[in-house]
Amino acid sequence: MQCLEIIGGSRLRGTVPISGAKNAALPIMAASILTDGETVLHNVPDLADVRLMLTILERLGVKSERDGNGTIRLRVEDEMNVHAAYDLVSKMRASVCVLGPLLARRKRAQVSMPGGCSIGDRPIGLHIDGLEALGAEYELVNGDVLMRCKKLTGRDIFLGGPFGSSVTATANVLMAATLAEGRTLIESAACEPEIVDLAEYLNKCGAQIKGHGTPAITIDGVDKLTGAEHRVLPDRIEAGTFVIAAAITNGDLELEHARIEHLRAVVELLRRVGVIVERSEKGLVVSSSRRLEPVTMTTQPFPGFPTDLQAQAMALLCLADGNSMITEKIFPDRFLHVAELNRMGARIRKEGPTVIVEGVKKLIGAPVMASDLRASAALILAGLVAKGTTRMQRVYHIDRGYERIEEKLVAVGANIRRVDV
Numbered sequence: 001m002q003c004l005e006i007i008g009g010s011r012l013r014g015t016v017p018i019s020g021a022k023n024a025a026l027p028i029m030a031a032s033i034l035t036d037g038e039t040v041l042h043n044v045p046d047l048a049d050v051r052l053m054l055t056i057l058e059r060l061g062v063k064s065e066r067d068g069n070g071t072i073r074l075r076v077e078d079e080m081n082v083h084a085a086y087d088l089v090s091k092m093r094a095s096v097c098v099l100g101p102l103l104a105r106r107k108r109a110q111v112s113m114p115g116g117c118s119i120g121d122r123p124i125g126l127h128i129d130g131l132e133a134l135g136a137e138y139e140l141v142n143g144d145v146l147m148r149c150k151k152l153t154g155r156d157i158f159l160g161g162p163f164g165s166s167v168t169a170t171a172n173v174l175m176a177a178t179l180a181e182g183r184t185l186i187e188s189a190a191c192e193p194e195i196v197d198l199a200e201y202l203n204k205c206g207a208q209i210k211g212h213g214t215p216a217i218t219i220d221g222v223d224k225l226t227g228a229e230h231r232v233l234p235d236r237i238e239a240g241t242f243v244i245a246a247a248i249t250n251g252d253l254e255l256e257h258a259r260i261e262h263l264r265a266v267v268e269l270l271r272r273v274g275v276i277v278e279r280s281e282k283g284l285v286v287s288s289s290r291r292l293e294p295v296t297m298t299t300q301p302f303p304g305f306p307t308d309l310q311a312q313a314m315a316l317l318c319l320a321d322g323n324s325m326i327t328e329k330i331f332p333d334r335f336l337h338v339a340e341l342n343r344m345g346a347r348i349r350k351e352g353p354t355v356i357v358e359g360v361k362k363l364i365g366a367p368v369m370a371s372d373l374r375a376s377a378a379l380i381l382a383g384l385v386a387k388g389t390t391r392m393q394r395v396y397h398i399d400r401g402y403e404r405i406e407e408k409l410v411a412v413g414a415n416i417r418r419v420d421v
């Protein structure tokens, strides 16, 4: 078994290259099922989740080639199989992104129903409702979502749920609507940059999508889609994590390729905390003052503060000069990192979907357990500043979503290594 060993206390200085976005690459890879020609994707991060999506696509008849430099070529070779089975889907919820493309292109899709996960309930009712509105029939068979249609027809669809928009439900309905007959209007669509990237890829393939990046997306169905060449956008969550790494270590980092326009809420929050983030020629630069001010913050759909940076922000606020309050509005149970941070000397109290973070003078290294991808990032950040050694177990979580994390951190002065235990 491997763990990450971090010896805290180094100030991070230098340049970090930000990789392509996992949450853009995964739906775009799934969208290749819709196309007739070859898709060439650049800037695809080398991550466990990307490798898993390639395995799922391979089983669904999509042949892929990787060149080792972030380029993946995808081409549909066999359209017989429409089943994404439990053994793979249970490992990664983003597998559900094959549902819309399979249905639109092969008229039938059988995708294992993803269960709950460590960040809470993750229903897919909005995905199913949206696809039913386009004319598909739904049945639950042996824990699989089975959807069928003779054809899909464009409709006005409201995709808002109890917690606002849904990113992958928007992706699924958007992808399916590209090959539907007539016009689809998705209202309360997710505005996340990853949805914009997906729509841009699809438009390069010949889709007719307008309004992406706003809550009202219009799709005029077309008969077929070709493949396309596309560069995946930079990962705003990886960038935000490194922004907080600079802040928590009182360091100075330049984040190459990072796009400040995707991080407005993060930049604004950090400005209130006392951390300066500015655009630079290569991306953005972060510099931090010694004193961290406490803040009140809420996670929200884009352009609000992302839930995928909530745990990392919490690690930072542990060291603020006073009490902060964090409310989780997307996944109200996404707080498994609280107990682990408290083991490192943090003082965090949970009250429903809100936590009160009482600032402490220092964190202390400890053995800790990662519960999910972003929680792992938060524990690494805490370890970077903690006194002594932190050993984080269950490193497979971090490998799902951060490319070469130790290598990138070591290059800017962190003391972190992977060890066998």
Ligand code: EPU
Residues within 6 Å of the ligand: 023, 026, 093, 094, 121, 122, 123, 124, 125, 126, 127, 161, 162, 163, 164, 165, 166, 167, 168, 169, 194, 306, 307, 308, 329, 330, 331, 373, 374, 401
């Ligand atoms: N929701 C419903 N019904 C649905 C779908 C979602 O009520 O049918 C609710 C969810 O329970 C949640 C809210 O809507 O309260 C938003 O969830 P969303 O559907 O947007 O999440 P997702 O599409 O499953 C994506 C990212 C997550 C990220 C969330 C929120 C991908 C592959 N995953 O998930 O990323 O946290 O959006 O921004 O894009 C991660 O990368 O670590 C990660 C978990």
